[in-house]
Amino acid sequence: MPEGCRACLIAFLLPPVPFGGPKPFPGGDAEYCRMSDASDDRTRVEWREWGSDAFADARERGVPLLVSVVATWSESCRAMAQRTYAEPRIAANINDDFVPVRVNAARRPRVRERYNMGGFPSTVFVTPDGEHIAGATFLEPDGFRQVLQRVRETWDDAGADAGSVPRALSGGEPPAAPLSGDIEGLVAGQLADQYDSEHAGWGSSEKFPLPETVSFALKRDRDRALRTLDAIRRHLVGDDGGCFRFAHGRDWSDPQTERTLSVNAGMLAAFAHAYLTTGDDEYRGAATGVLDYLTETLWTGAAFGAGETPDGGVDDAAYADGNALAADALLSLAAYTGDDRATRYAERTLDYIADELLVDDTVRHYAGAAAPVGLLADRARVTGALTTAGQVLDPAYLEPARAVADRAIADLQDDTGAFVDGPETGAGLLDEPLRPIDDTAAMADALVDLSYLTGEARYRDAARDAIAAFAGAAERMGVQVAGYATAAARLSTRPLVIRVADDPGSELHRAALRMADHEKVVAVGVDGDPGTAWLDTADGDTDAVATPSALAALVADTAQ
Known part of the structure; x- marks a missing residue:
């Protein structure tokens, strides 16, 4: 068959x-x-x-x-x-x-x-x-x-x-409800209910890597997240470091051997987050293995190709959402480890997106006159990658992030608060609105970052409206929508926000990026006493500190 x-x-x-x-x-x-x-x-x-x-x-x-x-x-x-x-x-x-x-x-x-x-x-x-x-x-x-x-x-x-x-x-509105912290708890509860205690992972038939679910679980159910990552490393990662799309067997057997950019970018981020959380070099090595695969197999010379077929054929089409997802993951690895190769390829990918795919503050799906323009998935992932670059590389990346986000809010966020998936034009049913929860969540999560990085509450308000548009269905959500639960959690409870009055790449900036919370926000190059950092909390700014060790102690004390 x-x-x-x-x-x-x-x-x-x-x-x-x-x-x-x-x-x-x-x-x-x-x-x-x-x-x-x-x-x-x-x-x-x-x-x-x-x-x-x-x-x-x-x-x-x-x-x-x-x-x-x-x-x-x-x-x-x-x-x-x-x-x-x-x-x-x-x-x-x-x-x-x-x-x-x-x-x-x-x-x-x-x-x-x-x-x-x-x-x-x-x-x-x-x-x-x-x-x-x-x-x-x-x-x-x-x-x-x-x-x-x-x-x-x-x-x-x-x-x-x-x-x-x-x-x-057919014209129905999404199941809206007031946003609360219950969403995080409900989906976190499913991490246990849907977990395969015998073989790890979630589900009772085919096993998918589910990198966003793993990343969500790392903060809320660490043991199950790590057991799942270990199973993925054993069964779905090839000798070249690339991750297969899924396994047919519940025990991770019979892998489907095609590789896609989306899966590998997601797994690069998940392995990097696991390294940040545990300090275990096994996860750093797994992340570096995925980096090897991306740069040695999928890199086209200008961007990342879409994937690889089971017989080894590489699809060299470079899509905006996949390349933005890859750049974001590469920046996470670079932030946590200082990996120069991850930094270099992230910068080159962002340059490709800026030069070939950004058009009038919106995003072209791929390079070419026939490509769709203004898709939510592309705008969400590009906004996310640019906001991450603004934290890791240079705050100058926040300007194009704001431009793309502003245009997306104006074009795609409708009266329900949710985002539609693109311009409502085209043949067939393309003129009918579709509100995808996963891409809406990706945009909301990027807007949360952008709000704290720019100081503009309107981005957080737009994110809150988007997440609330689906909150009425929270009790029916499973682990596959962990990205939505992550955005909901960061809206309901203020994330760790570190402000650094120092240059990008400074010792203090690097220390801030390596604080063990992959959902944090790091604003660099902000106004303040030069060479200091502090936390921006719900109760106001903490006292400033001037050394990495003092910053680590401040984060630990504030978390208690």
């Missing part, structure tokens, strides 16, 4: 899977992978590009569209192209009775989120208005023939009325 099929249940003529919540595959979900072509050489289907022309053609012909959402790393995508779409009779039936559209999941993330059936390939039949008729993931030829027949019959009977809009896109 090809990769992905074990979780592939046909959703034919059933309500579409929920959209806008945690991704079906938390560790990667193909956001950083690219199809090199719009078709496969062995495929006789006359694939069209996603866009208004394809939908207009379907409307004119009076037929549905077949939308195939694919990822380059997916063996199932290749298998379906080679076995199912290459079958001449199937291809002829598709070309005659449908308008076939193939979509690169990484290049068009807003399409992916609206038409993802829980895995790749996602095989979705839609009306000329973009509404769902039926959907599945991988299908063998015999099963696909049956689906084609049933969709044709349904279309002949009901026409456009056969379609439906997913609940998350």
Whole structure:
């Protein structure tokens, strides 16, 4: 059975899977992978590009569209192209009775989120208005023939009325509630409830690395976090230091051997945070191993590629969100260890983003005229990377961070307080608002940093509104939304904030960055007595100190 099929249940003529919540595959979900072509050489289907022309053609012909959402790393995508779409009779039936559209999941993330059936390939039949008729993931030829027949019959009977809009896109507002400290506690409780005490990690079937969950757990359930990191090191990290996307077995066996930039950037940060927390060189070594993989395998010469296929092919497409996530992780390692290589590659990645992807205070998804502009995921991750750079490298990075954040708030934060995933324009259901909790949380977390670094409460207010928009669902949240819980915690309880009246890279600045709390905020180059540092607390500023040891003692005393 090809990769992905074990979780592939046909959703034919059933309500579409929920959209806008945690991704079906938390560790990667193909956001950083690219199809090199719009078709496969062995495929006789006359694939069209996603866009208004394809939908207009379907409307004119009076037929549905077949939308195939694919990822380059997916063996199932290749298998379906080679076995199912290459079958001449199937291809002829598709070309005659449908308008076939193939979509690169990484290049068009807003399409992916609206038409993802829980895995790749996602095989979705839609009306000329973009509404769902039926959907599945991988299908063998015999099963696909049956689906084609049933969709044709349904279309002949009901026409456009056969379609439906997913609940998350049907105009309903997110489950808002007042923000409180309960969110952190509720999700922290799930760290124990969903934990696999026998094999480590969370879940009872496939095991994903879940780097944001590990990072959240390091402060709230350290033992389980470290046991999970140890399992990941043993089972999912290859000889070259790179981390596989997930394991099919509950015991971390049978790893799926593609690697994505998102997973590896997340794991670099998680291993670095574990080193900061424990001082254990094993975790520093694991972080350095991921650094080796990123710089020796995924580095294109200008930025990081999207990932690597199981057979070793590297996808050199450089996406904004993935590269920003990588830069952020590299800066964490550099801050905790002084690793020059991590610093150098972080700076080069940020230069690439600034030179190629920042456009009029917003972000282009990848370099090219056809790239989507203004996606929430890109803006959130770029804002986060720039605010981290403002703490680790130079406060000058805060100016572009503010510009991107201001434009994102103006463009994407709606009346509910949540952020929509991008401009509400485009073919299919792209003109319908989608409010993704994970990307909203990433933006909120960056805004918390920006508020303390700039002294502007409006950023914290925007973050609070965004997190409160989903707070009514807190009791139903699992460990996969730990990023949301992290942002909620930092809004409900003031994080550790250290202000340093000294130059970036000074001994006192380095000491501040190495205080053992990866959720802290470090403002460097601020006004004050030169060569001093102090804590900015809810009760006001503490007395200033002038040495790393005095700063460590001050942090310890304040934490008691």
